[in-house]
Amino acid sequence: MPLSRRVAAEFFGTFWLVFGGCGSAVLAAAFPNLGIGFAGVALAFGLTLLTMCYTIGPISGCHINPAVSIGLCVARRFPARELLPYIAAQVLGAIVAAAVLFLVASGKPGFVPGQFAANGYGQYSSGGYGMVSALVVELVLTFGFLMVILGATDRRAPVGFAGIAIGLVLTLIHLVSIPVDNTSVNPARSTGPAIFAGPGELSQLWLFWLAPIAGAIVAGWIYPILFGEETSHAPITGNG
Numbered sequence: 259m260p261l262s263r264r265v266a267a268e269f270f271g272t273f274w275l276v277f278g279g280c281g282s283a284v285l286a287a288a289f290p291n292l293g294i295g296f297a298g299v300a301l302a303f304g305l306t307l308l309t310m311c312y313t314i315g316p317i318s319g320c321h322i323n324p325a326v327s328i329g330l331c332v333a334r335r336f337p338a339r340e341l342l343p344y345i346a347a348q349v350l351g352a353i354v355a356a357a358v359l360f361l362v363a364s365g366k367p368g369f370v371p372g373q374f375a376a377n378g379y380g381q382y383s384s385g386g387y388g389m390v391s392a393l394v395v396e397l398v399l400t401f402g403f404l405m406v407i408l409g410a411t412d413r414r415a416p417v418g419f420a421g422i423a424i425g426l427v428l429t430l431i432h433l434v435s436i437p438v439d440n441t442s443v444n445p446a447r448s449t450g451p452a453i454f455a456g457p458g459e460l461s462q463l464w465l466f467w468l469a470p471i472a473g474a475i476v477a478g479w480i481y482p483i484l485f486g487e488e489t490s491h492a493p494i495t496g497n498g
Contacts, residue, residue, distance in 0.1 A: 259317055261340065265347040267318035271310040272351030275322050276450050278306035280375035281359050283440070300432030303441070308425025315421060323444040324348055325470035329404040332478030334487060335411075348446040356450030376455035377442045377466045385437035392439040393469050399431045400443045400473030408481040442466040443473075 282302035286294045294302070311320045319336070321327045324345040330336035356374075363369055373382060379392035406427040410420040428443075435441045442448045448466035452459040 261343060264318035264340075265343050267314040267320075268322060268344050268347040269351040269354075271314045271318070271320055271322040272348040272446050273355040274310055275303070275306045275444075276352045276355035276447055277359055279303035279447070280356065280451050281362075283375040284359060284363050296436045297433065299436060300429045300441075303432050304425045304429030307428045308421050311421030311424055318344075320421075322348055322351075322446070323470075324446055324467075325400055325444060325474040326404065326407060328471055329407075329474030329478035332475050333408055333481055335408070345446075349449055352446040352450030353453060354450075356454050359451075360454045371455055373440070373459065374451050374455040375440060376451040376459035377440045377448045378459050378462050379439050379465065380462075382459055382462060383437075383439055387438045389465065393465055395435045395438045396442055396466065396469035397473040397476075399435055399441075400470040401477045403427060403431060403443050404474045404477030405481060408477065409485070412485070439466075443470050445470055 279299070279302050282294060283299045286302075287296070287299050307320075307322070310322060314320050314322075319330075321330065321336075321344060327336060327341055327344045327348070331338050331341055360371070360374070363371075363374075376382070377392075379387060379389045383392065407420075407424055409415060410423040431443055432441045445467040448463060452463045452466075
């Protein structure tokens with residue numbers, strides 16, 4: 259598959275993830291009497307990823323997450339020469355999705371962006387958790403996320419079920435960490451909303467690049483050591 263098509267698929271997939279997942283948080287989570295709450299937002303993120311695994315997985319591998327691309331590269335599942343095009347497409351897709359979401363949300367009279375589903379700690383944490391809590395939870399959960407991705411897409415795994423496992427683990431990740439920092443495990447997902455949320459959220463964006471990438475690197479290094487360097491025939495991956 260030409261790189262241009264794979265990059266286009268990554269743009270679309272990341273757009274869908276951010277618009278669907280963050281859109282559920284901004285538009286539906288706290289809707290009076292009928293809001294979907296934390297569980298609904300967690301499910302929305304899982305469903306967006308699951309649907310993209312089967313839609314663009316055969317085209318680009320459905321990374322839709324810079325941390326996933328980097329982790330797969332460390333695990334020798336993805337060529338380093340394609341990292342920059344993939345990451346650029348992912349970040350751009352997230353920014354465009356956040357812009358469209360902002361356009362929709364601002365159509366309501368009296369709309370104030372607030373946190374706009376951005377990630378944060380301290381005063382920007384849903385539960386008031388500090389920087390260390392956010393750093394640890396992002397590192398640990400991204401590590402677990404990549405371990406599931408690497409295992410589910412290993413050629414020794416049952417064929418055709420990777421997207422289900424990956425979508426469900428992203429749902430689980432959100433159920434654990436939304437109260438801590440609104441859940442990132444994906445630097446692109448964090449970047450788009452932060453641009454529209456405000457300078458405070460932007461000032462904390464560094465953590466949501468550093469921790470997920472660090473967790474992904476550790477997983478990409480450890481998985482082959484523990485379980486061997488088997489690679490999948492059709493590496494459907496994904497994010498978050």
